[in-house]
Amino acid sequence: MKKLSIVAAAAVLAATAAPAYADTQTGDLNVSLNVVKGCSLDMPAGLDFGAKTIVGGGTGATANATVNVTCTTGTSYTLSANNGLNASGTQRRLSSGGGTPVFVNYSLTFPTATQTATGNPQGQTFTGDIAPTVSAVPVGIYTDKVTVTLTF
Numbered sequence: 001m002k003k004l005s006i007v008a009a010a011a012v013l014a015a016t017a018a019p020a021y022a023d024t025q026t027g028d029l030n031v032s033l034n035v036v037k038g039c040s041l042d043m044p045a046g047l048d049f050g051a052k053t054i055v056g057g058g059t060g061a062t063a064n065a066t067v068n069v070t071c072t073t074g075t076s077y078t079l080s081a082n083n084g085l086n087a088s089g090t091q092r093r094l095s096s097g098g099g100t101p102v103f104v105n106y107s108l109t110f111p112t113a114t115q116t117a118t119g120n121p122q123g124q125t126f127t128g129d130i131a132p133t134v135s136a137v138p139v140g141i142y143t144d145k146v147t148v149t150l151t152f
């Protein structure tokens with residue numbers, strides 16, 4: 001009976017002993033991303049009418065420049081432009097500069113409708129026109145600077 005008591009005691013001890021491995025715990029890690037609207041505007045070097053002979057009733061000129069707009073997919077945006085540094089009211093004008101500048105009128109058209117971004121660069125073309133009825137102007141380089149605004 002003593003043998004039986006020792007065996008029984010050993011069995012009880014074995015059943016209540018702690019396991020030999022470590023405990024584990026788990027937890028959740030919440031992962032998120034907040035995509036916000038954003039855009040960038042990549043301007044060309046300029047809009048260049050090139051070298052032209054402009055005499056009274058001379059030929060006009062047309063030139064294009066492409067602005068690249070890149071926005072977060074689905075973002076609505078519009079482009080606008082001011083009248084330039086040399087404008088007279090709403091008439092855009094190229095200027096010869098100097099003390100008594102000479103001006104050449106021009107027009108500028110560009111996309112004014114709201115666009116929806118694809119997430120890739122989207123080319124938007126600006127077209128400048130000088131009317132063929134421009135009066136004679138002196139030889140020189142005529143310039144203007146127009147500010148383009150991207151609203152999104």
